[in-house]
Amino acid sequence: MICNSIRLRLLVVAVTSIVVTIAVAGASLVVFFERQVLRYVEQDLNIHWTELATAFGTEGEAGIGQRLTDPRYHQPYGGAYWQVSEGGRPIMRSRSLWDKELPLAGPREDGDRDKAFEMDGPDGSELYVIEREVTVDGTQGPRRVSLSVALDHGQVVELRQAFGWDVTRVLIPIAAVLVLFAWLQLSLGLRPLRAVGHELSAVQTGQIRRMTYRFPVELEPLVESINRLLDRQEDLVRKARDRAGALAHGLKTPLTILRGEVRRLEQAGLQDVAGCMQEQLQLIYTHVEREVARARTSGASVGCGAYTQLDETIARLLRLMQHMPRGERLVWESDIPAGLAVDMDPHDFGEVMGNLLDNARKWAKSRVVVQIGRLGDKVRISVEDDGPGFSGDACGGRPERGVPGRSDPDSSGLGLGIVEDILAEYGTSVDIESNGRCRIVFDLPLCRPGQVPVPSRSAMPTSS
Secondary structure, eight states: OOOOOHHHHHHHHHHHHHHHHHHHHHHHHHHHHHHHHHHHHHHHHHHHHHHHHHHHHHTOSTTHHHHOOOGGGGSTTOSEEEEEEETTEEEEEOGGGTTOOOOOOOOOOGGGTTSOEEEEOGGGOEEEEEEEEEEEEETTEEEEEEEEEEEETHHHHHHHHHHHHHHHHHHHHHHHHHHHHHHHHHHHHHHHHHHHHHHHHHHHHTSOSSOOSOOOTTTHHHHHHHHHHHHHHHHHHHHHHHHHHHHHHHHHHHHHHHHHHHHHHHHTTOHHHHHHHHHHHHHHHHHHHHHHHHHHHTTTTSSSOOOEEHHHHHHHHHHHHHTSTTGGGSEEEEEOOTTOEESSOHHHHHHHHHHHHHHHHHHOSSEEEEEEEEETTEEEEEEEESSOOOSSSTTOOOOOTTSOOSSOTTOOSHHHHHHHHHHHHTTOOEEEEOSSSEEEEEEEEBOOTTOOOOOOOOOOOOOO
């Protein structure tokens, strides 16, 4: 399964490259060390061969074994050996060979005759050998003999292994330090990406309007593109709301004139025609108001979001309701904890609460109660009045949106439809209770800790 973490991917690549590089470096050091040791062994063999040739040429066969200085020559399988051969057979050898003989090298190229080579030795060992022919004076004239000296290759292997362990103990801390610095490099390199995420979160929560952090030059094109996108979205939302307001004002005068014509028809005795026209005008009015409300809220919950302070906004709306018809005769109660803010655009929250409070103002007998309580990371808001509930079944079923469900002929039920549409944009819905009273409840997400909510703007309620 492919990991989706860029940090982990880059860290795996870095660790793999470090391990491979350290392994190659360690193996190379061991190879170079062995090559230098073999070069030293070859020089040592040259010294041993020169000593053997001198002893054989000056002292003769009887004293050759005593004149060589390496004590390993006198220990069986001691690791250092010499042998004198003539006519393809050994004529004398060191005591260290015991009952074994050194095999002859055979024909070699001229360039390799003076160089050391490897061969199998006694007791299953491998030997590093120098073999050269010399001519000496004999009783019957000049004699051509082959002088060989050898050292056990196992000593080189032991040195190589010991050096390999030493190199490993040195390279492992180096690899650990390199991995640590690779992790630090990735952390510092990816920190601007985390800053991009924090800036976007601050834009979304309304703490800032645009990304203003000083980013590296590699990320500046991305940040500029995001800021242009935010500008474009804000401009589209503003134009949509402006067009919605223009549409509402543009249709207000024609609808007023048509309603006046309906009253004239009623006065002229054309009740059926007037009733039909009144019904159609009401449908047009309901549809236009619904679409205008949707246009005003479309896009508000996306992009550069804002937060609304509950106590300030609701207190402002309650003061407004008290100055509207019937509002001064009602008792307005509120239970709102101080400092709570919800993740909702202030204009949209004003539309929702304005419609609910205006609905309660029209139908309450004497009392309206607004209650807000915290439930985990959400806020539960309820608006309750002591007026009649929604029409429907005995339990007070909810009417269809936009269809009159109350006894008031001037109420179209449009306000509740607008409320449901706005809350749907934020992924929530209303719950209506109509058991001898009217109580409407909905939940909104809380502002996260440490975020400063945007000061809410007052919004005029839409009549229902």
